[in-house]
Amino acid sequence: MSSNRNDDWLRDSHTFSKPVIAEIQRAAREGIYDIRGFGAKRHIPTFDDLVFLGASMSRYPLEGYRETCDTSVTLGTRFAKKPIELKIPVTIAGMSFGALSAQAKEALGRGASEVGTSTTTGDGGMTPEERGHSDMLVYQLLPSRYGMNPDDLRKADAIEIVVGQGAKPGGGGMLLGQKISARVAKMRHLPEGIDQRSACRHPDWTGPDDLEIKIQELREITDWEKPIYIKVGASRVYFDTMLAVKAGADVVVVDGMQGGTAATQEVFIENVGIPTLPAVRMAVAALKEAGMHRKVQLIVSGGIRTGADVAKALALGADAVSIGSAAMIAMGDNSPELDDEYRKIGSASGYYDDWHAGRDPSGISTQDPELAKNLDPRIAGRRLANYLRVLTLEAQTIARACGKSHVHNLEPEDMVALTVEAAAMSGLPLAGTDWVPGRNGY
Amino acid sequence: MKEFNLDQEEIRGLNQHLHDMPSTDPNGSVTVTNPAGKHALAVGIDTPAEVTIEGHVGYYCAGMNQQATVHINGNAGPGLAENMMSGKVIVSGNASQYCGATAHGGLLVIRGDASSRCGISMKGVDIVVGGNVGHMSAFMAQTGRLVVCGDAGAALGDSIYEARLYVRGSVANLGADCIEKEMGEEHLQEVTELLEAAGMTDCKASDFRRYGSARQLYHFNIDNAY
Numbered sequence: 001m002s003s004n005r006n007d008d009w010l011r012d013s014h015t016f017s018k019p020v021i022a023e024i025q026r027a028a029r030e031g032i033y034d035i036r037g038f039g040a041k042r043h044i045p046t047f048d049d050l051v052f053l054g055a056s057m058s059r060y061p062l063e064g065y066r067e068t069c070d071t072s073v074t075l076g077t078r079f080a081k082k083p084i085e086l087k088i089p090v091t092i093a094g095m096s097f098g099a100l101s102a103q104a105k106e107a108l109g110r111g112a113s114e115v116g117t118s119t120t121t122g123d124g125g126m127t128p129e130e131r132g133h134s135d136m137l138v139y140q141l142l143p144s145r146y147g148m149n150p151d152d153l154r155k156a157d158a159i160e161i162v163v164g165q166g167a168k169p170g171g172g173g174m175l176l177g178q179k180i181s182a183r184v185a186k187m188r189h190l191p192e193g194i195d196q197r198s199a200c201r202h203p204d205w206t207g208p209d210d211l212e213i214k215i216q217e218l219r220e221i222t223d224w225e226k227p228i229y230i231k232v233g234a235s236r237v238y239f240d241t242m243l244a245v246k247a248g249a250d251v252v253v254v255d256g257m258q259g260g261t262a263a264t265q266e267v268f269i270e271n272v273g274i275p276t277l278p279a280v281r282m283a284v285a286a287l288k289e290a291g292m293h294r295k296v297q298l299i300v301s302g303g304i305r306t307g308a309d310v311a312k313a314l315a316l317g318a319d320a321v322s323i324g325s326a327a328m329i330a331m332g333d334n335s336p337e338l339d340d341e342y343r344k345i346g347s348a349s350g351y352y353d354d355w356h357a358g359r360d361p362s363g364i365s366t367q368d369p370e371l372a373k374n375l376d377p378r379i380a381g382r383r384l385a386n387y388l389r390v391l392t393l394e395a396q397t398i399a400r401a402c403g404k405s406h407v408h409n410l411e412p413e414d415m416v417a418l419t420v421e422a423a424a425m426s427g428l429p430l431a432g433t434d435w436v437p438g439r440n441g442y
Numbered sequence: 443m444k445e446f447n448l449d450q451e452e453i454r455g456l457n458q459h460l461h462d463m464p465s466t467d468p469n470g471s472v473t474v475t476n477p478a479g480k481h482a483l484a485v486g487i488d489t490p491a492e493v494t495i496e497g498h499v500g501y502y503c504a505g506m507n508q509q510a511t512v513h514i515n516g517n518a519g520p521g522l523a524e525n526m527m528s529g530k531v532i533v534s535g536n537a538s539q540y541c542g543a544t545a546h547g548g549l550l551v552i553r554g555d556a557s558s559r560c561g562i563s564m565k566g567v568d569i570v571v572g573g574n575v576g577h578m579s580a581f582m583a584q585t586g587r588l589v590v591c592g593d594a595g596a597a598l599g600d601s602i603y604e605a606r607l608y609v610r611g612s613v614a615n616l617g618a619d620c621i622e623k624e625m626g627e628e629h630l631q632e633v634t635e636l637l638e639a640a641g642m643t644d645c646k647a648s649d650f651r652r653y654g655s656a657r658q659l660y661h662f663n664i665d666n667a668y
Contacts, residue, residue: 032662145544145563148525150486150506177661189546189565189584190603194660197601199582203562204521204543210501213481214521217502220457221486 037355049422076227087116096122099262109133111384166259169233173198234279256302263356284317307394
């Protein structure tokens with residue numbers, strides 16, 4: 001059979017690329033926006049665009065195996081009677097029982113506790129497994145208030161008021177019916193199997209002045225013992241941080257757009273919010289302007305993957321970082337050993353992001369009891385602890401190379417930017433120059 | 443009986459005293475005078491105490507209450523009895539926005555009017571309002587019962603789940619997925635019991651109409667998205 005077709009003449013459109021065409025076709029076929037888990041996948045400026053300068057003639061480094069490089073962090077020193085003492089500057093971000101299996105929540109607690117850091121509840125409340133296996137547990141107060149009760153509030157080591165999330169600043173939540181098991185439904189006071197909507201605004205306060213009074217109430221209920229965090233999705237970070245300080249936060253958590261989610265619209269994940277890189281600088285600038293840097297602690301999250309990311313966030317002025325997606329991957333999510341299983345459900349290891357669908361063969365983002373059995377909380381907890389240790393060792397390695405005896409001694413002066421965009425966003429000079437875009441009239 | 447005069451004593455002392463009371467002592471009682479609209483009064487109680495506040499209170503009075511009976515002889519600011527778990531909160535006057543928000547249990551009685559978002563995201567509480575309720579009341583209400591002896595403002599029961607709403611007067615309009623439902627014998631009985639518990643026996647259950655979820659938003663449907 002002859003054909004005039006010659007593939008050499010086929011030309012891809014940049015505007016209408018194959019994925020764009022496929023999405024238009026899918027939308028026309030299904031009539032619903034694409035919902036998925038994970039964080040932003042598009043290319044954005046990240047900590048990869050920064051490098052450390054390391055010791056040189058004018059700075060001297062610390063020996064890797066002999067000289068101490070402290071990694072401890074204290075959170076909640078402003079008002080709380082019982083601040084949280086972490087051994088490492090990496091915490092586990094809020095992920096709900098509902099989005100994750102009970103086994104996964106237990107594994108998070110085991111892994112975090114093994115290395116002396118905290119884990120965080122999520123929408124849906126606190127499970128006994130999670131409390132029992134987490135030495136330090138942060139209890140989230142979310143707009144839905146699913147599972148919120150004063151007994152668990154008193155059991156928590158800290159309280160995190162969630163105003164927003166990096167994957168969807170301004171958005172609420174959606175837990176699809178297939179993950180609303182009998183237990184999840186009971187904890188949330190909802191009928192089993194329905195699509196569960198989480199509100200995007202808190203039901204009993206509006207704006208920072210109200211929030212200040214809300215915080216007063218939470219402190220009174222818990223006798224001023226617990227540190228109170230305010231978590232915001234990175235958007236107007238400078239003002240949000242200022243207002244969080246004004247409202248009385250002990251700790252501000254800023255979550256960049258790379259931050260993961262269990263289920264959000266793709267259009268939201270990729271197009272709302274700003275990257276973690278500029279968000280850190282903006283938050284630190286606000287804390288310094290308010291005279292509260294290091295007095296109100298800053299936790300940064302969203303796309304933290306390596307000890308280098310940890311070190312860079314701290315060098316820009318954060319007190320700690322938080323991980324969610326990376327913790328799931330460390331526990332076994334997207335494992336190549338499960339590639340066949342992922343392919344059976346139309347994905348592949350390294351690509352799986354349908355965390356909302358409840359069919360996760362790793363047993364992490366599911367409520368299916370059979371799938372959940374695939375995750376051994378002891379093994380997954382150990383893998384998470386290993387990963388947290390590596391993050392910490394890597395951050396220490398960099399800090400020592402910069403001559404720092406505590407990871408908090410890292411400073412912006414230790415870094416330069418590799419791209420003009422990263423220089424502008426981070427406020428660091430472009431490598432090989434003293435040029436910071438936007439400063440001194442340039 | 444212990445008395446706290448908030449002209450002279452701090453809120454912290456009041457709440458700490460309430461928290462230190464034994465959780466099983468049925469005889470505890472506390473009177474609070476000169477509340478002067480102060481916030482976070484009598485919050486986080488977990489004892490069957492009788493607390494009486496003589497005057498107006500600010501935000502979040504009786505927040506997260508467990509077991510206690512809190513009487514407010516005055517008006518209440520926003521977030522009254524938010525996330526209450528059990529016990530009873532009674533206001534002689536009016537209540538501001540979002541009273542009973544997300545409350546899981548117990549009985550909240552407002553003898554006057556309740557402002558907007560009364561019973562927002564309620565999760566099992568019973569609320570009886572002697573007067574009217576404002577707009578968006580029972581928004582996303584999950585379970586529990588709201589009885590309104592007066593009128594209801596706009597968008598009553600918007601996006602409601604399984605809570606049951608009873609209104610004696612007019613309803614400005616119903617929110618998304620909220621519909622009027624038949625008033626059966628069990629519902630008449632339920633309203634009668636709630637009115638009795640609230641001490642509002644001058645109302646007849648047969649004068650009320652019932653509203654609840656059409657359950658059309660329980661599963662995402664593109665045709666409901668606009």
